[in-house]
Amino acid sequence: NKEFAVIGLGGFGLAIARGLVKRGNSVLGIDKNRMVIENNAGELTDLVKADASNIETLNELGIADFDVVIVGIGAIERSILTVQLLKEVGVEFIMARAQNETHEHILYKIGVDKVIIPEKDMGDRVAMMLSGSVFLDIVDLAEDFSIAGIKVGEKYSGMNLGEIEFRKTFGVTAIMVHRNGKSYPLNSPEDKLFKGDVVFVSGRYEELENIKEI
Amino acid sequence: NKEFAVIGLGGFGLAIARGLVKRGNSVLGIDKNRMVIENNAGELTDLVKADASNIETLNELGIADFDVVIVGIGAIERSILTVQLLKEVGVEFIMARAQNETHEHILYKIGVDKVIIPEKDMGDRVAMMLSGSVFLDIVDLAEDFSIAGIKVGEKYSGMNLGEIEFRKTFGVTAIMVHRNGKSYPLNSPEDKLFKGDVVFVSGRYEELENIKEI
Ligand SMILES: Nc1ncnc2c1ncn2[C@@H]1O[C@H](COP(=O)(O)OP(=O)(O)OP(=O)(O)O)[C@@H](O)[C@H]1O
Ligand SMILES: Nc1ncnc2c1ncn2[C@@H]1O[C@H](COP(=O)(O)OP(=O)(O)OP(=O)(O)O)[C@@H](O)[C@H]1O
Incomplete structure (x- = not known):
């Protein structure tokens, strides 16, 4: 069972911490603001008032021992500084939020494993849902x-x-085709594909991300 | 092509409006705060300074002609009042955000078609991703x-x-099974299932949501 630490318990950090706790994970919450710590007492496995943009503090917290550290700090420079320190103390897996794509690029450059731009991701997903279009994104199951x-x-x-x-050409499995607003299963080699169709394929993320068009 | 209106251009409303605009949709943004309207000038198809919790205003805006109205108002009572008025003028499809599950239940009761609790949804999805476990949610493709x-x-x-x-019993198609951290395709009637497996099944949302366990 993995050990999680969330640095910065604003809206984003707290939402992730709660999601993790709900699934039975152990979560240490870290925030420099005493009010935030008090407001969340009892909800996380552990809570610590600390400023994470300080390497001695990170070492005292034993942050390198955590499997996953989530940086929920919104402020751009402070988020970048904190991530850089986490890399220096050797944290294994870092997820961080970004305010925008410039911030995201910097975070990936300094070695963050996964960046989320919360509002952009949600806006995209909801827009897709509402436009009645099919998901053209890769969905991880x-x-x-x-x-x-x-x-x-x-x-x-x-x-x-x-x-x-199909399988030989693309390395993935075709499971469904969406045509003129309807979805049809693809279970036979006789099933045809036509221009404009959307084919749903399954496989490993790495195989899927290479396929741009069929 | 659908016509969208977003009432309340805070973080949530604006993110959805942008997601929709990015996909070539026409979006009317409505906010009662002049500063918000000015800050977003040029970004949405159309922007109007108006208080949506007022039925004359809604009629003047012709809100009933929109295919989808998204209510991005966070404040609970004002969100409920606005939704109620939208139902009264006959808006066809309403999506609204909720602060928590009580707010969500009220919104569904008064006829909202889709409620999102942005932080909870994101916290859940990210927590699932990070716990390395399989997604047990229903994913709409x-x-x-x-x-x-x-x-x-x-x-x-x-x-x-x-x-x-399987298909006769559950009304859905089994496509993949996840066992001991690995996924295996299910293409033959000979494929076995064992206690503790997670079976990925596909079908219409309404068929899937009725299946609690196999
Ligand atoms: N160096 C730090 N160490 C620990 N906690 C921090 C640090 N910097 C910021 N925080 C905490 O992170 C939380 C998020 O703060 P911040 O102002 O950076 O982002 P925000 O955009 O307001 O967050 P959100 O939108 O998620 O509410 C706050 O509770 C703040 O006290
Ligand atoms: N009756 C209304 N008519 C039009 N706009 C409204 C109305 N009520 C609130 N708004 C607008 O909705 C936006 C969101 O405001 P609100 O304070 O309700 O939620 P919030 O939780 O602060 O939003 P977010 O977290 O998305 O930034 C604001 O820009 C506000 O001006």
Whole structure:
């Protein structure tokens, strides 16, 4: 069972800390603001008032022993500084939030493993849901199992899965096709694909992200 | 092409408005705060300074002509009042944010079509991602195609898909099974399921949400 630490218990950090606690994970919450610590007493496994942008403090907290550290600090410079220190003390996996894409690029450059721009991600997902369009994003269902929707272009239009040699050609499994607002399962090599279709394919994230169009 | 209106351009409303605009949708932004309107000039299709918790204003805005209205107002009473007025003028599809589950229940009771608790949804999704566990949520990939991960219990343990008569019994298609940290495709009636497995199934959202355990 992994050990989590969340630095910065604003809206973002607290939401993640709660999500983790709900799933039975042990979570240490760290915030420099006493009020924040008091307001969250009893809700997290452990709470510590500390300023994480200070290497002695990080060492005292034993932050390098955590499996995952989430940086919920919004302020750009302080978030970057904190992440840099976490890299220096050797934290294994860091997730951090970013305010915008410039902030995101800097965080990835200094070695953050996963960046989230909370409002942008939510805005995108909700917009997709509301536009009645299909998810063209990659959706992770498990560590080794993701699904993506990919548009069918000119090249294979009118051919069936057998003729395309789908699995061999793309390295992923075609499971469903979305055409004119309806979804149809793809279970036979006779199933045809046409230009404009969206094919849902499953496989590992790394295999899926390489496929731009069919 | 649908017409969207977003009432309340705080963090949530603005994120959704931007997500929609990015996808080529036309979006009317409505906010009672002049500063908010000025700060977003040029970014949305149209911007109007107006107080939406007022039925004459809603009628003047022609809000009933929009296909989808998103209520981004955070304040609980004002959000409920605004939604109630939108129902009264006959808006076809309403999405609204809620602060917590009580607020969410009230909104569903008064007829909101879709409620989002932004921080809770994000906290849950990120927590699932970080715990390295499988997603047990229902994931919507298209209006008629969703996927859910469902735990296998005692009842069918050791039986294969053919013996279980999976599709007939559950009304959904089994596509993948996750066992001991690995995922395996389910393409044959000979494939067995065991207690503790997570089976990924696909189908319409309404069929999936009724299945609690296998
Ligand atoms: N160096 C630090 N060490 C510990 N906690 C910190 C540090 N810097 C900021 N915080 C805490 O992080 C939390 C988030 O603060 P910040 O102002 O950076 O972001 P925010 O955008 O207001 O957050 P949110 O939108 O998630 O509420 C606050 O509770 C703050 O006390
Ligand atoms: N009746 C109303 N008509 C139009 N706009 C409104 C109304 N009530 C609130 N708003 C606007 O909605 C926006 C969100 O305000 P509110 O204070 O309700 O939520 P919030 O929790 O601060 O929002 P967020 O967290 O998304 O920034 C503000 O820009 C506010 O001016």
